[in-house]
Amino acid sequence: MTSSTLESLDTRSEPTGQIALVDLLDRLLGTGVVLAGDVVISLAGVDLVQVRLHALVTTVRAEMAAAGRGVA
Amino acid sequence: MTETAAYLYAIARGVDPDRLAGTPGLDGEPLRVVDHRGLVAVVSEVDLADYGEEGLRRNLEDLAWLEQVARGHDDVVQRVAALGPVTPLRLATICLDDDGVRARLDEWYDALQAALDRVQGRQEWSVKAYADDRPAAAPAEEPATTGAGAGAAYLQRKKASTLQRASAQDRALELAERVHHALAGRSVASRRLQPQDPRLTGHEGTMTLNGAYLVEEAEAGAFAMEADELAAAHPEARIEVHGPWPPYSFATLDPT
Numbered sequence: 001m002t003s004s005t006l007e008s009l010d011t012r013s014e015p016t017g018q019i020a021l022v023d024l025l026d027r028l029l030g031t032g033v034v035l036a037g038d039v040v041i042s043l044a045g046v047d048l049v050q051v052r053l054h055a056l057v058t059t060v061r062a063e064m065a066a067a068g069r070g071v072a
Numbered sequence: 073m074t075e076t077a078a079y080l081y082a083i084a085r086g087v088d089p090d091r092l093a094g095t096p097g098l099d100g101e102p103l104r105v106v107d108h109r110g111l112v113a114v115v116s117e118v119d120l121a122d123y124g125e126e127g128l129r130r131n132l133e134d135l136a137w138l139e140q141v142a143r144g145h146d147d148v149v150q151r152v153a154a155l156g157p158v159t160p161l162r163l164a165t166i167c168l169d170d171d172g173v174r175a176r177l178d179e180w181y182d183a184l185q186a187a188l189d190r191v192q193g194r195q196e197w198s199v200k201a202y203a204d205d206r207p208a209a210a211p212a213e214e215p216a217t218t219g220a221g222a223g224a225a226y227l228q229r230k231k232a233s234t235l236q237r238a239s240a241q242d243r244a245l246e247l248a249e250r251v252h253h254a255l256a257g258r259s260v261a262s263r264r265l266q267p268q269d270p271r272l273t274g275h276e277g278t279m280t281l282n283g284a285y286l287v288e289e290a291e292a293g294a295f296a297m298e299a300d301e302l303a304a305a306h307p308e309a310r311i312e313v314h315g316p317w318p319p320y321s322f323a324t325l326d327p328t
Contacts, residue, residue: 005166019146019314020273021143022268022272023198024142025138025142025283026145026320027160027320028142028163029163
């Protein structure tokens with residue numbers, strides 16, 4: 001897993017000080033304060049964490065496929 | 073004229089809004105604050121075409137959009153965290169107007185104050201441990217046997233290698249436990265987040281620890297040193313330390 005297409009998600013490739021995207025999403029979607037806002041109330045049926053994983057995995061797979069490597 | 077709403081980044085205390093000038097919000101919109109009963113909500117205007125229910129459903133599936141918003145959200149939270157205690161809000165917390173913001177501050181007033189008390193003067197650190205999944209040196213090949221003995225020898229080798237892998241896994245989990253315990257002892261609070269999927273992070277091996285630690289600012293040096301020592305003492309696991317970050321994992325609202 002050293003493909004450059006994955007580097008944006010790779011914690012080791014983050015410049016110091018910047019939080020890796022996957023860590024940031026863990027926190028912005030999975031932990032912390034949940035204040036139901038006006039819009040988020042109507043989004044309550046959507047599991048945001050699932051949305052996140054779906055979006056990330058889909059993108060990673062698409063990139064790997066584009067790079068000509070199959071995904072098991 | 074497009075319809076806008078207030079995107080909430082964080083609730084803080086004792087933050088001078090003038091010091092937020094110069095930090096852009098999402099889509100370059102200026103930050104402003106809704107100051108209510110001593111609590112400060114940091115917000116900016118967003119277009120409901122993108123941040124309304126329909127827009128969000130569409131956009132949250134788009135990694136580039138999600139990343140841009142997550143980074144923009146974090147930039148603001150980091151800026152606010154430098155000015156005072158902060159409770160970051162979940163991504164895409166949106167109120168239609170400032171009255172809506174004030175209503176949330178009223179509704180959660182005590183819990184927000186308690187959360188701000190809990191994180192004041194403290195920072196979040198992330199420590200992760202990874203176990204090497206590769207099997208240890210392959211068991212020595214035994215001399216070829218024939219007849220009934222061959223099958224039994226094969227099964228025996230198979231069993232031995234399964235046991236070896238299982239005990240390596242047990243040791244890795246036990247080490248993660250010990251690392252977490254040691255670091256939790258240096259923290260005001262700690263929690264173990266879900267291990268991350270290697271498909272998302274690109275890491276090798278199994279993540280055995282995805283720990284978040286709330287550490288006093290004054291203790292940060294000692295905490296990082298302890299984590300580095302643990303990493304040096306256990307070369308069989310890879311241990312990564314990141315921080316300090318705003319207290320994302322600890323600014324929770326307890327319903328009390």
